Amino acid sequence: MSKAVLVIGEVTTAGVAKGALECISEAKRAGADSVEVVLFGQGAKDQAAAAGKAGASQVHYVEEAGYSLSQRAETVKGVIDSKSPALVMLSSNTYGKELAGVLAARYKSALATECLEIRFEGDVVKATRPMLAGKVLAKVKLNGAVAVATLRPNTVPATEDGADAPVADLALGGSADGVVLTDSSKGSNGGEVDLSEAAVVVAGGRGLKGPENFHLIDELAEPLHAAIGATRMVVDAGWKDFHLQVGQTGKVVTPDLYIAVGISGAIQHLVGMQNSGCIVAINNDPGAPIFKVADYGIVEDLFEATPKLTEKLKAAVN
Amino acid sequence: MKIIACVRQTPDTETVVKIAGDGKSIETDGIKYIIGPYDEYSLEAAVQLKDETSGNVTALSLGPSRVGEALRASLARGADSAVHINTDGAETDDALVVASALAEQIKKMDYDVVITSTKGSDSDRGAVGPMLAELLGLPYIGLVSEIACSDGKFNCKRQVEGGVTESFTVSTPAVICCEQGVRGQARYPSLMQIMKAKKKKIEVVDFASLGVDGGLAKLELESLEYPPERPPGRIIDGDSLDAKLDELIRLLKEEAKVL
Incomplete structure (x- = not known):
């Protein structure tokens, strides 16, 4: 069995999202033998190569005009079906959480959310995740092919000691469904800085x-x-x-x-x-x-x- | 709108958690169970939306016999009917097993929208909502912090990372996951509502009758541990407020290295 990991995340014109970099770093630490990355973004292809600095071996960039969960799932499905990764990793952010659930249901996978740490033991994927709001920590084993895990933001450091990775375009797959993004704007609702990602x-x-x-x-x-x-x-x-x-x-x-x-x-x-x-x-x-x-x-x-x-x-x- | 509100019964958030002797479960003696605190908010949203659209709400829950209490409480809070998937004697800890059972039951029901919440406050997974959408072949929108209904569609907003607010229109049927506070505080039922709820019938469905494959459970719990305790900190001494704050800033810079 391979220890190939597929990381799914976002990239903006400011760079690869921190959550994705953390996943790539954690995949390397976990003992992955390859880390392939799918990044969704808008006009940010040039920034996607920086995923290599965190340890990605190959980056797929998907130009996304709006946001559609079903289209993201279809796009990623193509990569999963052709590469058969042992583990799909996403950040436990808004997008990562919902895509992880959809993929786990589609592939009948083990799903561990909000992980604090992920590792390969031999070919087996194991993780630590909090339960009951962190009153206990659960050590879990993800059985079966194509395990899916989400990593809690700000839990592991994103290392950046590699070099840029090759970036290939990947077309957005599938078709839109009944959930249509009509507006996306920097809100003034509360603080300027996002709570779960703030330093x-x-x-x-x-x-x-x-x-x-x-x-x-x-x-x-x-x-x-x-x-x-x-x-x-x-x-x-x-x-x-x-x-x-x-x-x-x-x-x-x-x-x-x-x-x-x-x-x-x-x-x-x-x-x-x-x-x-x-x-x-x-x-x-x-x-x-x-x-x-x-x-x-x-x-x-x-x-x-x-x-x-x-x-x-x-x-x-x- | 015909709404199915998924409700999970969870230990009271004030519960002091003790790991049981097997090292894999928590001691359930003396635990008080409540409607999951996140589900209180989503149920409140469901009830307000049905009032605004002259619709109805069916509360749906999966779990052992005790879950009947959470459904009774959901009826008192404004649900019109309730369905309990009774899991007595079955292994249903896995998210995909839960989602599959809910999906099988929902397929038999008449509805426009399924409303779920952020997560169960016990499992802390947040997985069942999107799994349910996938299993039902429905569109999904997660972590909605505002929701309104007009012309048979939902208008939803959510806060995503980076301080961005996203707005969506959602056509039915769909699965919508509501954040806490989406429609303000959950209501406390009146005595009258509690009495009325006692008379309503809760439909009980046997988990086994839904034909869910136990082999779907692929996340294996190996052990539970307590999180490491934080080393004790210190109260910063000083002759004056100024001295204390100057020392704090020095420590933040030189010791903690966070400035």
Whole structure:
């Protein structure tokens, strides 16, 4: 049996999407003997070659005018049928999650989503994935041909020590179905930076006392180019939109730096952020559970500490 | 719109999880089960959409006998009818087994749209929705954060990576997966609704009767472990707020190297 891996991802004019680079890197680390990549993008063929830097041996570029899941599935089907990879890997992002499910149902494959780590043991694909919002980790074995796995973003580093890979055009297959993309725009809904992919997250909780004070979080996020997060309480109270919620019933984030402001640290919130690289907590209650997971704790009134930290960070990062 | 809302019963999110002696399952003693927190939101959306379109909602759930409670609660929250695929004694942990059983049942039902949610809060997979679409041969749209219905079509929006908002029109039949909060908070049923729900009949379908091939289960759980504990951190001391913050920035730069 081969240890060929097929990675499916996106490329934009800014470069190959981070999720795809992470998958390619993880496939190499897992012990793949070849990593072929299919990248969907718009006018970004020139950027696709950079997938080679992360370890891709061959890149297929698919020019995509809109977005159609069924067309992506048909396009990829051609590659899977001709190459018979042992494993298909995708990032656990919006596109990766839905395509993974469709492919697993089509090929009657084992599907492991949100993996933290993937490896070949002999010819067998194994992975570690969280369950119950990360309260436990499951070690799983993906039996059968064409295993499918999605990799949680920001979990493994994308290495870039290779050289550009050859890029071949691949035509978009299939035909459109009943789901039609009518608009795609940079939204102003919440933070400028996407929460699940952000390197830095600044999150606010009950300690802010009201939506009128959330600007403290926005201001602290700015010099750090951070994404904005919130606790369940903040979202339930309507201070912030649901998609900013970090926690068991919200998003799980793993940024390099997570700054929790006015967050006590309920288990519901902790499971969503405790795997962040470095955690800073600002809270006036020294007994708050957030300090148990924080690398650095500041026991101070957030209304004084936060604006001051913002000013100091502006100076520090310039 | 005739809507099928898929509902999963999951352990209460406040549950302290203990790995059982076999190292492969969690201890179920004392676990309180609830409608999955993600499914609460999608069920709420389904009920609002049926009200807006003079339609109906059938709540559909798969699991052992206890799942009847989640369906009863779904009826109290506004579902008109409920179907329970009873799995007592069967192995149904695998996503493709679940999706196949749901698909076989749905094929027998009259519907315009199937609504699912982000994921089960226990399995954390998020796999059943797109699998269901593939098995039913229907179009799929995932992680919708806004949904409205007009002229027999759905208008949906979702937030994707990179801060981008995508808008879609969705023709029926289709499978639509709703994000949490898609139609705001899930409602608490009134006492009257709870009483009424008690009188409604839940249709029970035996899992075995759906003829799902057990060989579809290809994801094998080898073991469960607790995640590594985070090493204890420190509270930063200092004579003044300024001193503490300066030390914090120094540590972020020099020790954590994240600035």
